[in-house]
Ligand SMILES: Nc1ncnc2c1ncn2[C@@H]1O[C@H](COP(=O)(O)OP(=O)(O)O)[C@@H](O)[C@H]1O
């Protein structure tokens with residue numbers, strides 16, 4: 132089948148600065164392009180055929196369907212590039228070519244045809260599926276070092292590693308690209324229009340990775356796209372690095388849209404941040420490992436306390452607004468936990484198969500028990516009992532009711548009323564302690580890679596993108612892909628089964644629900660086997 136670029140995707144084809152055919156793929160924002168004419172690699176073959184359009188600089192026809200029935204469909208979910216709306220931008224050789232450090236690297240620059248697969252577990256008849264542009268330095272950059280005026284902002288809740296990301300953006304821009312103008316926007320999005328900026332240099336940020344929190348401070352709410360972009364324009368900023376979670380990335384997408392509308396040469400790069408690990412597409416968010424490690428200290432303390440008394444019940448509340456990853460991983464890592472409650476898995480207290488029955492049983496068996504609780508667990512249940520009105524924070528996030536205190540009181544009431552046994556309740560709430568610490572060694576390295584990927588992407592002229600590892604390879608991901616859904620613990624995945632096997636806790640599903648779930652799984656198996 133002959134491949135040609137459709138007219139809607141050819142905006143930048145006239146630019147002599149865009150010789151690479153894969154750049155042409157990205158000539159419209161967040162375009163999905165599929166290539167049904169490519170044979171997928173034979174499962175037995177050891178070589179992966181290089182798509183012919185990449186080798187021959189051939190134009191490509193845009194296809195709307197991502198799903199090919201028999202394995203051929205290759206889809207590049209591309210990110211926008213400044214030349215999409217500024218086709219005549221000049222480019223320059225990447226200064227890394229002169230870098231002593233990178234001189235020894237076999238392949239300093241990422242080929243414009245490199246892509247990262249979203250799915251790495253495949254069947255022999257699978258479509259090749261969705262891919263993202265591989266992150267990393269490009270041979271040509273679209274900013275001259277002296278022209279760059281970058282800024283960094285941090286928004287939303289804290290997370291271990293934010294300071295490392297800030298430090299490495301500053302050092303990356305400075306040492307790899309010779310950039311001298313880097314501004315710190317203070318106090319989140321509203322800092323663009325209500326605060327003065329900080330001048331950031333490698334010297335200023337030298338030690339900040341050793342501290343928790345954010346050197347630039349943060350806030351919720353206050354996103355005003357027009358005011359922010361006015362300010363970007365007024366200050367002559369042309370690279371914006373935005374560190375934040377799902378809300379922040381939605382804000383970054385709006386900033387990019389406005390920048391594009393005004394035709395500004397401004398690269399907008401998002402670096403995903405959240406302690407909850409609920410950002411879609413990427414393998415894991417930075418700081419998550421550090422938080423899970425820190426949570427061990429609280430769980431250990433709870434275990435030591437309850438083991439030392441009669442009928443000790445330790446409750447540890449961890450962060451996790453809509454997803455229970457911290458609780459799940461902290462529980463699995465500890466092995467001292469008897470029960471883990473997360474937002475994704477509803478639970479109930481009284482009656483057969485309920486939490487209280489399980490507590491009684493564990494106390495009889497072991498004389499103590501530890502419950503790990505994600506803060507978002509059981510919210511509907513508590514709301515019913517407390518008739519609470521749904522309050523929100525400045526960003527519009529639902530304010531949670533304190534499930535830890537609530538559960539503590541309910542369990543105490545239960546045992547007091549029945550006078551069955553005297554219990555010793557220890558409630559530990561380390562929620563802020565696990566996110567207010569500096570990142571551990573592996574998160575520090577992860578943060579460095581994220582920051583450098585963002586810098587390379589912005590220098591290469593990409594804009595309106597988020598960086599992150601997909602199957603361990605760093606990629607440039609369209610912002611909408613990380614904001615349209617949230618990552619949650621899948622109760623039907625093996626990880627949750629591992630947890631249930633390790634704690635041997637009840638599933639809190641009644642017979643009907645259990646049967647429904649078995650039927651669903653069976654019908655899925657039947658459908659797949661047809
Ligand atoms: N839908 C949205 N559109 C634009 N800005 C948003 C949106 N949601 C949140 N923001 C802004 O992003 C910032 C951080 O959002 P928040 O939800 O508090 O944290 P996080 O980014 O960590 O999820 C706030 O300044 C908020 O105003």
Ligand SMILES: O=P(O)(O)OC[C@H]1O[C@](O)(COP(=O)(O)O)[C@@H](O)[C@@H]1O
Nearest residue numbers: 287288376404405406407450451452
């Ligand atoms: O008290 P704060 O600062 O609003 O933060 C509490 C919330 O922040 C979180 O850590 C998530 O924050 P983000 O949305 O910024 O990632 C939640 O786990 C928690 O509910």
Ligand SMILES: [Mg+2]
Nearest residue numbers: 287376377378
């Ligand atoms: Mg959020």
